[in-house]
Amino acid sequence: xxxxxxxxxxxxxxxxxxxxxxxxxxxxxxxNFKGSKPAVSKIRMNxxxxxxxxxxxxxxxxxQVVVNPNNTLxxxxxxxxxxxxxxxxxxxxxxATLDQRGCMYTPHVFGIxxxxxIEIVNSDPxxxxxxxxxxxxxxxxxxQPKGVKHVKTFAKPEVMVRVKCDVHSWMACYVxxxxxxxxxxxxxxxxxxxxxLPAGExxxxxxxxxxxxxxxxxxxxxxxxKSVDFTYESK
Amino acid sequence: xxxxxxxxxxxxxxxxxxxxxxxxxxxxxxxxxxxxIIALQYAFTxxxxxxxxxxxxxxxxxxxxxxxxxxxxxxxxxxxxxxxxVVIFIAGVKPSINSLMGLLLLGLGAMVMFLxxxxxxxxEGIMLPEFYNSLGAMHGTIMVFLGVVPLAVGAFGNFVIPLxxxxxxxxxxxxxAASYWAYFVGGVVMLASFFVPAGAAQSGWxxxxxxxxxTPLSRDVLTGQTMWIxxxxxxxxxxxxxxxxxxxxIIQLRTKGLTFMRLPFFVWAQFVTSFLLLxxxxxxxxxxxxxxxxxxxxxxxxxxxxxxxxxxxLNVSGGGNPLLWQHLFWFLAHPEVYVLILPxxxxxxEIIANNIRKPLWGYKAMVYxxxxxxxxxxxxxxxxxxxxxMGTVMSAFFQTTTxxxxxxxxxxxxxxxxxxxxxxxxFNTPMLFALVFLPMFGIGGxxxxxLGLATSDIHLHDTYYVIxxxxxxxxxxxxFGLFAGIYYWFPKVxxxxxxxxxxxxxxxxxxxxxxxxxxxxxxxxxxxxxxRFYDGxxxxxxxxxxxxxxxxxxxxAWVMAxxxxxxxxxxxxxxxKGKKVTENHWQATTLEWAAAPTPPIAHGNFLTRPVxxxxxxxYSVPGHAKDYTPQNQARDV
Numbered sequence: 001x002x003x004x005x006x007x008x009x010x011x012x013x014x015x016x017x018x019x020x021x022x023x024x025x026x027x028x029x030x031x032n033f034k035g036s037k038p039a040v041s042k043i044r045m046n047x048x049x050x051x052x053x054x055x056x057x058x059x060x061x062x063x064q065v066v067v068n069p070n071n072t073l074x075x076x077x078x079x080x081x082x083x084x085x086x087x088x089x090x091x092x093x094x095x096a097t098l099d100q101r102g103c104m105y106t107p108h109v110f111g112i113x114x115x116x117x118i119e120i121v122n123s124d125p126x127x128x129x130x131x132x133x134x135x136x137x138x139x140x141x142x143x144q145p146k147g148v149k150h151v152k153t154f155a156k157p158e159v160m161v162r163v164k165c166d167v168h169s170w171m172a173c174y175v176x177x178x179x180x181x182x183x184x185x186x187x188x189x190x191x192x193x194x195x196x197l198p199a200g201e202x203x204x205x206x207x208x209x210x211x212x213x214x215x216x217x218x219x220x221x222x223x224x225x226k227s228v229d230f231t232y233e234s235k
Numbered sequence: 236x237x238x239x240x241x242x243x244x245x246x247x248x249x250x251x252x253x254x255x256x257x258x259x260x261x262x263x264x265x266x267x268x269x270x271x272i273i274a275l276q277y278a279f280t281x282x283x284x285x286x287x288x289x290x291x292x293x294x295x296x297x298x299x300x301x302x303x304x305x306x307x308x309x310x311x312x313x314x315x316x317x318x319x320x321v322v323i324f325i326a327g328v329k330p331s332i333n334s335l336m337g338l339l340l341l342g343l344g345a346m347v348m349f350l351x352x353x354x355x356x357x358x359e360g361i362m363l364p365e366f367y368n369s370l371g372a373m374h375g376t377i378m379v380f381l382g383v384v385p386l387a388v389g390a391f392g393n394f395v396i397p398l399x400x401x402x403x404x405x406x407x408x409x410x411x412a413a414s415y416w417a418y419f420v421g422g423v424v425m426l427a428s429f430f431v432p433a434g435a436a437q438s439g440w441x442x443x444x445x446x447x448x449x450t451p452l453s454r455d456v457l458t459g460q461t462m463w464i465x466x467x468x469x470x471x472x473x474x475x476x477x478x479x480x481x482x483x484x485i486i487q488l489r490t491k492g493l494t495f496m497r498l499p500f501f502v503w504a505q506f507v508t509s510f511l512l513l514x515x516x517x518x519x520x521x522x523x524x525x526x527x528x529x530x531x532x533x534x535x536x537x538x539x540x541x542x543x544x545x546x547x548x549l550n551v552s553g554g555g556n557p558l559l560w561q562h563l564f565w566f567l568a569h570p571e572v573y574v575l576i577l578p579x580x581x582x583x584x585e586i587i588a589n590n591i592r593k594p595l596w597g598y599k600a601m602v603y604x605x606x607x608x609x610x611x612x613x614x615x616x617x618x619x620x621x622x623x624x625m626g627t628v629m630s631a632f633f634q635t636t637t638x639x640x641x642x643x644x645x646x647x648x649x650x651x652x653x654x655x656x657x658x659x660x661x662f663n664t665p666m667l668f669a670l671v672f673l674p675m676f677g678i679g680g681x682x683x684x685x686l687g688l689a690t691s692d693i694h695l696h697d698t699y700y701v702i703x704x705x706x707x708x709x710x711x712x713x714x715f716g717l718f719a720g721i722y723y724w725f726p727k728v729x730x731x732x733x734x735x736x737x738x739x740x741x742x743x744x745x746x747x748x749x750x751x752x753x754x755x756x757x758x759x760x761x762x763x764x765x766x767r768f769y770d771g772x773x774x775x776x777x778x779x780x781x782x783x784x785x786x787x788x789x790x791x792a793w794v795m796a797x798x799x800x801x802x803x804x805x806x807x808x809x810x811x812k813g814k815k816v817t818e819n820h821w822q823a824t825t826l827e828w829a830a831a832p833t834p835p836i837a838h839g840n841f842l843t844r845p846v847x848x849x850x851x852x853x854y855s856v857p858g859h860a861k862d863y864t865p866q867n868q869a870r871d872v
Contacts, residue, residue, distance in 0.1 A: 048774065126774065127303075127364065131545055141545075143364030143769070145303040150358070166545055 024196035026225040027218055031076040031186045031206060035234025037067045043170045050126040051103035051168065062170070063108040065210050072190020073232050075109040076208045077160065077176045079183035080194070081215060083202030089180045095119040095151065098163070098173065100128045100144070105163070105173035109209070111183035112175060114157050120150045129166040134158060137177070141166075159207060174209060193225075206230040268408035270393050271835055273415050275728070277389030280415075281382050283339050284422060286799075288377035290315075290347055291370045293796055298362045300789035302770035305360030308351035314800055315344035322807045333807055340803075346429075355434060367769040368437035369459065373425070375440025376463065379575065380470050381422050383713055387578035388474075388512070389418065391720050392481055392505045394728065398827035399499050401490025401847065401867075403839040406483040414476035421469030428462035436463035441564055444537035444557045448529040449549060464527045471520040478512035481505055490826070492847035496602070497866065499825045499851040500588075500595065503602050504581025507609040508574050515570035515613070522563035529555070536560075558623055565616035573612045575709055576676070577605070579716025580647060583669040586723050587651055589823050590666040591658025592862050594852040597650035604643035611640040621689045622696050630689040637687035644680055648673060659855075664738030668719035671746055675715060679708030682757060697767070700760020703753050711749040718745075721806075726820045727827060730834040731813030737805040744798030751791035755784040822863050825851055829865030 042059040045051040066074035091113050099106040101123040112118060114137075122128050122144045132139045136156040144150060154161060154177040165171035176183055184192035199222040207213045211232045218228050267273060290311065297306050319340030322333055351357050356366040393411065397404055405411045428435040436459045438447035447460055485506045489498070498506075525536035533552065537560045540553030588595045595601065617625065617633040651673055660666065682704040685691040695701065718741075726732045760766075764778045771785040772778030819828045830845035845867040853864040 049776070050774070127770070129364075133545070133547055145361055145363070145770075147303065148358050148361050148363070150354070164545065 024198050025220040025223055026193060026195050027197055027202075027204065027220060027228055028191070028193040028225050029078075029228040029230065030190040030192070031073040031078075031208070032190065032229060032231040033067050033071050033073045033234070034231060038065055038234060040065075045103055045168070045170070048103065048126055048168060050124070054102045054124065060102070060104065063104070068188055068190050070189060072186065073208060073211070074186055074188060074190065076186040076190075076192070076206050076230065076232075077109050077111060077174070077183065078186070078192045078194065078204060078206045078230070079111065079159065079176055079178055080180060080197065081203045081205040083200055084180050084182070084198075087180065087198075089113070091115050092181070093117075097121060098130075098175075100124055100130075100165070100171070103128075103168050103171060105165075105171055107173070107185070109160075109174045109185050110176070111185065112154070112177055113181055114155060114177050114179050115153050117151050117153055118175070120144065120152060122146050122148060127167060128171070131164050131166050132175075133162045133164070134177075137161075143167075159205075176207070204228055208232060211235065266412065268404075268412045269837065270397050270405045270408065270411060271728075271837075271840075273411050274390050274392075274394035276415050277385050277393060277418070279336065280419060280422065281385035281390060283336075283343070284377050285382035285386065286340075286803075287343055287346065287426075288374050288382050289796070289799070290343065291350075291374040291377070293792060294347075294350065294362070295367065295370045295374065296789035296792045298367055298769065299771035300786040302773055303361055306351055306357065306362065308348060308360070311351070312344045312347050314796075315340050315347065318800055318803055319344060321804065325807055325811060333810065336807065346426075350429070355432075362769075364769040365437055366434060368439075369429075369435045371767075372436045372439050372442075372463075373429070376425065376436070378709075379440065379571065380467070381418075381425060383575050383709060383717070384474070384571075385418055386717055387575065387713065388481075388505065388508060389415065389477060391501075391578055391582065391717070391724070392477075392508075395724065395827055396481065396484060396502055396505055397488070398727075398831050398835065398840055399502050399825050400485060400488060400493055401826050401830065401841065401845045402484060402488035403841070403844075405480050406487055407480050410476050410480050414473045414480065417469050417473035417476065421466045421473060424462055424466035424469060428459040428466070431457055431459055431462060433458060435459040441568070442526065442560075443564075444526065444529065444555075444560050445539070445542055445544075448526050448537045448557075448560075449542070449544060449551070458530075461527065461530050464523045464530070467523045468520060468527075471516045471523070474512045474516050475520075478509040478516075481509035482513065485509075490845055490847060493826075493866075494847075496599065497847055497850050499581075500584040500598065500601060500605075501578075501581035503605055504577040504584075507605050508577045511570040511574050511577075511609055511612060515567045515574075518563045519567035522560055526560065558620070558625070561620050561623065562617070565619045566613070569616040569619065570609075570612040572705070572708065573608065575713050577608075579672065579713040579720075580605075580676075582716045582720035582723070583672045584651060585825065586665045586669040586719050587654055588852040588854065589723075589821050590661040590663065590669070591655060592661070592854045593654070593658050594850070594854060595650065596654040596656075597646075598850070598852065601647050601650045604646040608640060608643040608647075611636060611643070615640050615687075618687050618689075618692075621692045627689075634687055634689050638684070641680065641684065641687075648677060648680070663722075664733070664735055664742055665719040665723035667739065667742045668715045668722065671742075672712060672715045672719065675707060675711035675749070679704060679706075679712045682707060694763070695760060697765055698760035699756040699764050699766050702766050703756030703760055706753045706756070710753065711746070715745075715749075718742075718802075723821070724827075725806075725809070725813075726816040727831075727833055727835070729810055729813065730815060731809055731811075732816050732820065733809045733813060734805050737801055741798055741802045741805065744801070745795060748791045748795035748798065752788050752795065755781075755788050759784055819865075822861075824853055824863050824865050826866055830867045 041062040043062055068074055095117045096112045097119050099121045103124055120130055125146050127143055127145050129143050131141045134154055136158040137154040140152055142150060157179045158177045160174040160176050163173050163175060182194050182197050184194050186192045197220045199220055201219045203215050203217050205213050205215045214230055216228050218226050220226055264272060293311060319337045322340060323337030325333060438460060485502060528534040529536055529538055535552045535555040537557050538551045538553055538555045542549045542551060584595060615633060615636045617629060618637045621630050686695055686704060722733055722738055759781045762781045764772045772782060818833045821828060826845055831840050847866045848869050849866055851866060855862045856864050
């Protein structure tokens with residue numbers, strides 16, 4: 001009887017292993033940027049006086065290409081492209097948040113799991129329109145007055161889903177929709193970190209809105225952190 | 236209606252089969268082929284739709300006055316609930332039209348509760364722009380196609396025409412019933428569209444492609460827009476069946492002596508209206524089928540090549556032309572304007588002649604103008620399209636025809652005005668509505684002239700000026716004509732009259748509110764405020780100086796709703812409790828009062844088929860003993 005219980009526990013442990021966080025390794029790195037920095041394009045919000053007022057008439061920089069002071073690139077979406085096939089991961093119940101603040105999307109690039117709820121918030125005193133241009137899932141196109149929240153999901157993986165505002169032409173953001181939780185976005189220092197990745201060999205892809213995608217292969221151990229850097233060159 | 240049409244034994248009129256067997260309730264009131272019952276079916280159904288369409292407007296007015304503020308739904312729902320319960324209480328437990336209407340009012344209250352909730356419509360009570368678009372599209376569709384036209388033509392035409400021409404029924408009773416049921420199904424399809432994902436149609440009552448023809452986001456076939464098209468196919472079919480019936484009836488079933496120039500003006504108005512429906516609707520039916528195919532099976536009748544939607548190329552075959560839809564739509568929809576107005580003109584002419592106690596001035600001129608107007612209405616449609624870039628030659632042609640069509644309208648209106656001169660006017664409720672119809676329709680018509688000129692239309696196109704203009708034609712215009720008709724023929728239908736005091740309160744309240752609602756729209760439109768703004772123009776600098784009018788108009792709309800509740804209560808109470816009337820309550824000359832029993836008999840309409848000896852409006856004929864000489868009276872008595 002005792003042997004059966006031990007055996008059962010062992011099998012159960014092995015079954016839940018892929019979603020276990022304690023046995024995984026980490027992948028970390030940065031997205032370097034080589035070459036001359038492109039000129040930062042400015043957004044003209046003249047189309048909506050309320051948006052202008054939110055920035056006190058100051059010009060706002062576009063987030064399409066953000067080169068950090070340490071010559072790294074921000075808003076690069078890094079995720080595991082291959083190596084997790086057939087594995088199932090639980091979908092987080094907590095909502096990801098997409099805010100519209102200052103007539104800009106916050107965050108500009110982010111990732112979620114398929115069917116994970118996204119709460120879309122309008123913090124601006126003007127109406128926005130959230131137009132999700134999804135190829136794999138059912139997109140949506142909804143107007144959102146101030147103070148209204150919407151909760152939406154994408155049913156199928158897709159890298160990337162473009163979300164735009166049809167009212168304010170400069171507003172766009174990108175959502176990476178995956179069937180696993182192993183993704184990250186480079187920050188203000190160009191760094192990213194993917195945690196608790198099960199041991200194995202993976203193909204990583206880094207995607208950038210302007211400079212495109214590039215892939216690298218990495219072998220992850222059960223513990224420890226592998227360093228994988230990507231490098232983008234100025235066009 | 237709770238007052239049954241009396242089934243007294245009568246001599247059948249020639250050509251009418253005598254059958255006195257008692258029909259079941261279903262055969263008698265639901266699947267009836269009697270023109271009077273079908274008229275009542277049309278009347279009650281269309282009035283429910285009018286009320287529903289009105290409620291949609293009431294919701295829209297909240298959004299326009301107080302954008303992005305949570306709507307207090309209960310003030311909108313509670314009155315409907317209370318009135319519904321009152322009507323049921325009046326009706327008692329016995330199944331009747333009254334109790335059915337009470338349930339329908341309760342259903343409307345529930346519908347409003349549904350509309351004012353839900354993540355896709357009004358999260359936390361705040362109206363989403365898409366839902367506002369739905370309300371706009373469905374308000375227009377419901378008011379025009381499910382409310383006003385079925386009431387003006389289906390109800391009044393069906394009830395009054397056979398009685399006024401001395402006919403035992405319509406020429407094709409079963410087609411008549413089929414016409415109502417096609418209309419009913421179309422209405423149900425339209426209502427059901429509120430419940431599909433993403434809600435009812437959002438492309439305006441005109442359903443312009445490419446917006447209306449593409450399905451970029453929804454992979455569902457059964458969208459609100461698709462259901463709108465399906466509903467329209469049923470409604471158009473209903474109109475075609477009805478118009479064939481009306482034309483045949485008026486030509487073939489006029490009683491002995493009733494020549495065309497002895498026809499009451501109301502019959503003439505319905506006659507011309509039927510031709511408009513018959514000839515103008517088929518192109519829209521074809522267009523609706525084309526658009527249905529564009530949406531469902533991937534054709535591109537109205538979708539051009541290289542169509543890009545929000546920066547994304549659309550996967551459509553292309554090669555179509557969106558303007559084709561506009562031409563086909565307005566080929567119907569401009570004659571449709573006259574379908575809306577002519578029956579009301581006919582009603583008003585009857586009531587004015589009856590209440591001035593003298594003949595209409597220029598009856599023949601009115602009839603010829605009516606016919607000319609009917610012809611002309613087919614060659615003015617593109618004045619709705621001056622801004623499509625169709626060219627100056629086309630614009631010049633259509634603005635010329637538009638100016639010409641105003642002439643017969645002015646002739647008819649002038650004749651009615653001149654008729655008042657020297658009359659001994661009775662200011663009863665139907666007459667008040669009929670009298671006020673004249674200047675209101677006048678304002679509606681005159682404000683249309685700047686829109687009919689290609690140059691001034693550049694500024695006014697798609698502004699609130701257009702909304703103000705056509706509402707002056709249809710709301711204080713047509714609807715006042717219809718109210719006049721309801722008060723005028725209510726005694727004919729029920730054998731009782733509606734309360735005069737409450738009728739006059741209803742009139743004055745509605746008259747004042749109508750003008751407070753629609754006149755400011757003309758001002759906003761001239762300031763350049765677009766009719767499409769879901770927030771009434773709050774975000775636009777050029778609208779700021781006239782924004783305060785939004786609140787004024789909205790309050791007037793809600794006050795007007797209260798006056799309509801008075802009408803509804805008066806209507807239902809008087810069906811049972813109203814003062815009983817004599818056979819010819821209004822001392823009228825036309826056959827429905829002079830020759831047909833009141834309330835009317837179930838089969839054959841007349842105890843003996845009347846013979847007509849004179850024109851329709853022989854009031855105050857010198858030397859005659861009474862101040863009215865009925866059409867069927869051979870000589871003065």
